[in-house]
Amino acid sequence: MIDFSLTPEQEAIQKMARDFAQAEIIPVAAQYDRSGEFPHEIVKKAFQAGLVYGPIPEKYGGGGLGAVDQLLIAEELSAGCAGISTAVAINSLAAIPLVNHGSTEQKERYLGSACREEKLMALCVTEPGTGSDVSALSTSARRLNGEYLLNGSKCFITNGGVADYYIVFATVDRSLGHRGITAFVVPREADGVSVGKKEDKMGQRAADTTDVIFDEVVVPAADRIGEEGEGFRIIMQTFNQSRPGVAASAVGLARSALDQALDYALEREQFGVPIFMHQSIMFMLADMARDIAAGRLLAWQAAWKGEQGLDNSTEAAMAKVFCGDMVMRVTTDAVQVYGGYGYVKDYPVEKLMRDAKVFQIYEGTAQVQRLLIGRALAREKKR
Numbered sequence: 025m026i027d028f029s030l031t032p033e034q035e036a037i038q039k040m041a042r043d044f045a046q047a048e049i050i051p052v053a054a055q056y057d058r059s060g061e062f063p064h065e066i067v068k069k070a071f072q073a074g075l076v077y078g079p080i081p082e083k084y085g086g087g088g089l090g091a092v093d094q095l096l097i098a099e100e101l102s103a104g105c106a107g108i109s110t111a112v113a114i115n116s117l118a119a120i121p122l123v124n125h126g127s128t129e130q131k132e133r134y135l136g137s138a139c140r141e142e143k144l145m146a147l148c149v150t151e152p153g154t155g156s157d158v159s160a161l162s163t164s165a166r167r168l169n170g171e172y173l174l175n176g177s178k179c180f181i182t183n184g185g186v187a188d189y190y191i192v193f194a195t196v197d198r199s200l201g202h203r204g205i206t207a208f209v210v211p212r213e214a215d216g217v218s219v220g221k222k223e224d225k226m227g228q229r230a231a232d233t234t235d236v237i238f239d240e241v242v243v244p245a246a247d248r249i250g251e252e253g254e255g256f257r258i259i260m261q262t263f264n265q266s267r268p269g270v271a272a273s274a275v276g277l278a279r280s281a282l283d284q285a286l287d288y289a290l291e292r293e294q295f296g297v298p299i300f301m302h303q304s305i306m307f308m309l310a311d312m313a314r315d316i317a318a319g320r321l322l323a324w325q326a327a328w329k330g331e332q333g334l335d336n337s338t339e340a341a342m343a344k345v346f347c348g349d350m351v352m353r354v355t356t357d358a359v360q361v362y363g364g365y366g367y368v369k370d371y372p373v374e375k376l377m378r379d380a381k382v383f384q385i386y387e388g389t390a391q392v393q394r395l396l397i398g399r400a401l402a403r404e405k406k407r
């Protein structure tokens with residue numbers, strides 16, 4: 025059965041997130057874009073509104089929300105500002121390994137603390153030498169008297185400078201390739217953890233992106249998530265859950281670009297008529313609306329399938345790559361609709377185009393998503 029209608033609860037979640045974006049995000053989005061500061065105040069208000077840890081079960085203080093519910097929030101917050109939305113959403117994304125694979129003690133301690141004490145989390149996978157090829161990561165976890173000694177550097181970590189807890193992926197034996205990768209939860213206050221360079225980014229500037237360094241950090245075995253060697257599977261599962269949300273964020277940003285461009289096209293006159301009446305502009309706007317709707321459906325499908333406990337890896341990759349490319353195209357066209365005014369910072373679409381680019385990069389690049397889809401096609405053929 026196919027049903028695209030939202031439940032009354034989902035409509036309420038959507039409205040609450042939309043109202044939050046209107047009241048708390050939109051008025052300050054440009055200011056945070058200029059300063060590149062982390063939006064502590066807004067994240068605090070998002071905690072109070074129950075928008076930060078949606079997927080964490082209620083018994084640990086989270087929202088107990090489903091995957092599709094999360095997409096509704098992601099789209100609305102991102103329509104307000106993609107950078108601020110990322111600063112909020114990364115927390116629940118980083119919590120996914122603990123939600124899925126944490127022990128009861130870990131969940132009580134870390135998820136409970138994150139929700140009830142408003143602690144922030146970050147997911148540490150990428151390293152200077154290892155981006156797309158996650159299986160080659162080199163941060164080491166050496167066993168030592170029932171504990172682990174972590175050494176290595178992570179880069180491009182969202183929330184890196186502000187997180188209280190890091191979910192860290194390291195290898196217990198690099199020669200094992202992806203079979204050596206193991207996940208850990210590491211408190212920021214642990215000896216040997218330090219925050220490195222903060223990136224000065226093109227877009228999504230309100231989201232904090234830094235290096236995080238682990239230097240002889242002692243991690244108790246009780247803080248290992250899952251078994252040794254299970255880390256790669258945990259990362260991939262996490263991405264299958266998070267990519268539909270990232271796609272929905274791209275939809276929100278694209279929706280905002282269409283909204284601005286449509287207003288402008290209906291108002292701005294050239295050759296005696298609103299530019300909307302020139303067919304090339306009207307068709308550009310029509311294509312934007314079409315692609316946004318298609319992206320939303322792909323994201324919802326991927327989230328729904330995951331929520332049913334079905335393998336959604338291909339759908340998640342399709343949603344992520346489609347929406348990443350779509351938001352880049354839509355925001356670029358929005359700048360085009362504005363003409364010269366689109367290229368200057370006094371008008372809103374310039375920021376939207378800068379914010380869009382990273383959707384083709386983080387959470388697995390556009391090329392990596394195509395690799396995943398291509399491999400799935402070949403697997404299907406061989407069956």
Ligand SMILES: Cc1cc2nc3c(=O)[nH]c(=O)nc-3n(C[C@H](O)[C@H](O)[C@H](O)COP(=O)(O)OP(=O)(O)OC[C@H]3O[C@@H](n4cnc5c(N)ncnc54)[C@H](O)[C@@H]3O)c2cc1C
Pocket residue numbers: 146147148149150154155156157179180181182183225228233382385386387388389390391392395
């Ligand atoms: C703003 C921002 C926030 C981020 N947040 C986080 C975070 O919170 N946690 C985290 O762990 N990481 C994070 N990342 C890192 C991000 O996931 C990586 O940048 C991304 O996976 C790509 O890795 P890379 O930058 O090393 O590029 P590379 O892997 O070096 O890729 C460079 C280029 O080569 C292409 N390429 C690579 N391999 C292939 C292939 N096999 N086939 C075809 N093309 C290929 C890529 O698509 C890309 O175009 C973030 C990055 C940014 C920019």
